[in-house]
Amino acid sequence: DEQIKENDLAEEFVKNENAFLHKRKELIRKRLKELNINQSDLAEVLNHQKGYMSELINGLRPFSKEDIVIIHRLLNIKLEDLIPPFISQGRANHIKNVLSKLPDRYLKLRKQDLLDVC
Incomplete structure (x- = not known):
């Protein structure tokens, strides 16, 4: 899935x-x-x-x-x-990983943010 x-x-x-x-x-x-x-x-x-x-x-x-x-x-x-406006999939994954570790949980990539990834 x-x-x-x-x-x-x-x-x-x-x-x-x-x-x-x-x-x-x-x-x-x-x-x-x-x-x-x-x-x-x-x-x-x-x-x-x-x-x-x-x-x-x-x-x-x-x-x-x-x-x-x-x-x-x-x-x-x-x-x-x-x-x-695209970022690589690898870079997007790195950003998501780093953001998940930050104390401010409001800093998240939305689905639309990820659509601008290539």
């Missing part, structure tokens, strides 16, 4: 992550089009190869913090639409 719950959570994490990455990709592409620049131009601004830029935009590789800030400023996309 516990294993089924973990599997269900894992599936929901993947679904949420994929939805976030798809939305971010579409926002970036939309703004590039509106500004009449292409992905290669953005790659040049960020000092990346075209293929690497494609991997970044498609979510296959993570953007650096600096890339995120540049894209935010250049394309005027909100940071919350660029920065994935």
